[in-house]
Amino acid sequence: MTHRVINFYAGPAGLPLPALQRAQDELLDFAGTGMSVMEVSHRSKEYEAVHNEAIALTKELLNIPSNFKVLLLQGGAHLSFGMIPLNLLRNGRKADYIVTGNWAEKAYKEAKLVGGDNVRLAGSSKDLKFARLPKAEELNIGQDSGFVHFTSNNTVEGTQWKEFPKTDKPYVCDMSSDIMWRPFDVSNFGLIYAGAQKNLGPSGVTVTIIREDFLEMCEAQDLPSYLRYKIHAEKDSLYNTPPTFGIYLLRNVLAYNKSIGGLSAIEANNQQKASLLYGCIDKHPGFYKGFVTEKADRSVMNVDFFMPTEELTATFVTETKKAGMVGLKGYRDIGGIRVSTYNAVSVKDVETLVDFMEEFVRKNG
Numbered sequence: 001m002t003h004r005v006i007n008f009y010a011g012p013a014g015l016p017l018p019a020l021q022r023a024q025d026e027l028l029d030f031a032g033t034g035m036s037v038m039e040v041s042h043r044s045k046e047y048e049a050v051h052n053e054a055i056a057l058t059k060e061l062l063n064i065p066s067n068f069k070v071l072l073l074q075g076g077a078h079l080s081f082g083m084i085p086l087n088l089l090r091n092g093r094k095a096d097y098i099v100t101g102n103w104a105e106k107a108y109k110e111a112k113l114v115g116g117d118n119v120r121l122a123g124s125s126k127d128l129k130f131a132r133l134p135k136a137e138e139l140n141i142g143q144d145s146g147f148v149h150f151t152s153n154n155t156v157e158g159t160q161w162k163e164f165p166k167t168d169k170p171y172v173c174d175m176s177s178d179i180m181w182r183p184f185d186v187s188n189f190g191l192i193y194a195g196a197q198k199n200l201g202p203s204g205v206t207v208t209i210i211r212e213d214f215l216e217m218c219e220a221q222d223l224p225s226y227l228r229y230k231i232h233a234e235k236d237s238l239y240n241t242p243p244t245f246g247i248y249l250l251r252n253v254l255a256y257n258k259s260i261g262g263l264s265a266i267e268a269n270n271q272q273k274a275s276l277l278y279g280c281i282d283k284h285p286g287f288y289k290g291f292v293t294e295k296a297d298r299s300v301m302n303v304d305f306f307m308p309t310e311e312l313t314a315t316f317v318t319e320t321k322k323a324g325m326v327g328l329k330g331y332r333d334i335g336g337i338r339v340s341t342y343n344a345v346s347v348k349d350v351e352t353l354v355d356f357m358e359e360f361v362r363k364n365g
C-alpha cells in the first residue's frame with residue numbers, strides 16, 4: 001500500500017484519492033492516444049473533450065445560469081486581482097472593496113494600483129485583526145458602485161461569509177478557498193474567481209465565472225491580449241496553451257464531486273466536519289481558544305485556534321505529524337493551529353484529529 005497522510009494543508013491542499021488514482025491509471029495512455037494528457041496537443045479532440053467537460057461540470061455543479069461564461073485561466077488569484085480592475089474599471093466606473101483579511105487586502109491594494117480613487121474601501125475589520133467580518137451597518141457601499149468585491153472565505157484568518165454582504169450591487173468575489181463548499185445562487189455575481197489549489201485541483205488553473213454584462217464592460221482594447229477576459233471568452237479558454245494537466249485534474253475532481261452526489265452532499269460533509277472541530281474547541285474553552293470572535297463568522301474551511309503556550313502548540317504540531325496528520329501549523333502572522341478542511345478532507349480524517357485533540361487536553365490540560 002502506498003503511504004498517504006491525512007492532509008490539512010491550506011493550499012496547495014489534498015485532492016480526492018479517486019481523482020488522483022484516475023490520473024495514475026490514465027497517465028501513460030490517455031484516452032487511447034498512447035500519450036499522457038501532458039503530451040498531446042491542446043487542439044486535439046481528446047484534450048478538447050476534457051477541457052469542455054471541466055467547463056460543463058463546473059456549470060452543472062454550481063447550477064450556473066446560461067448568461068455566464070466559465071473561463072479556465074492562469075496566474076492564480078494574484079493575476080485576477082489585477083485583471084479585474086484593468087478590465088472592469090473603465091470610463092470612470094467605480095468599485096467598493098470589503099477588506100476582511102490578508103487576501104482581501106491584497107486584492108484591494110492591487111485594484112488601487114490600477115483604479116486609484118475609483119477603488120473605494122467599503123469596510124474593513126483590520127482594526128480587529130480580521131477576527132470577525134464587518135457587520136452590515138459597518139459597510140459603506142456607494143450608490144454609484146459598479147461592483148462590490150469581497151472574499152468569500154478568509155483562508156488565513158478563518159472567517160467566511162455564510163450570508164453574502166447586503167447590497168443591491170453585483171458582487172465580484174475571490175472564492176479561492178471555498179468555491180463548491182456548498183450550492184449557492186450565482187446570479188448575483190458579476191464575476192467569481194478561484195485559484196484551483198484549495199478546493200478544486202492543483203495550482204495553475206484559475207476558474208473564472210463571468211456574467212455576460214460584465215464581459216461586455218471589458219472594452220479594454222489597449223490591454224495586452226492575455227489580460228482581456230473577452231478574448232478568453234471568445235476563444236473558450238483556448239486562446240493560448242491552457243494548463244492542460246491542471247485542467248485534466250480539475251475535470252477528475254469535478255467528476256468525482258458529481259459522483260458523490262454534488263454540492264449538497266459535499267455541504268453536509270463540510271458542516272459535519274466543522275461542527276466536530278468547533279464542538280471540540282468550545283468544549284474546552286480553558287485550553288483551545290478560537291481565533292474568530294463571532295461564531296456566525298467561523299469558517300467551515302479553515303479553523304484557527306490557539307493553545308495555552310507556544311510549547312504546547314509546537315508539541316501539538318510534532319505529535320500530530322507522528323500520528324500521520326500534516327499541515328496544521330498556523331499561518332506565520334497569526335500563529336497557533338490552522339486546520340484546513342477543504343472538500344477532499346473526509347469526516348473520518350476530522351474525527352481522527354478531534355480524537356487526538358481530546359487526548360491532548362487530557363494529557364496537557
Ligand SMILES: *Cc1c(COP(=O)(O)O)cnc(C)c1O
Nearest residue numbers: 076077078103155174176177195
Ligand atoms: C490562496 C489564496 C489566494 C492566493 O492565490 P494564488 O493562486 O497564489 O494567487 C488568494 N485568495 C485567497 C482567498 C486564497 O485563499
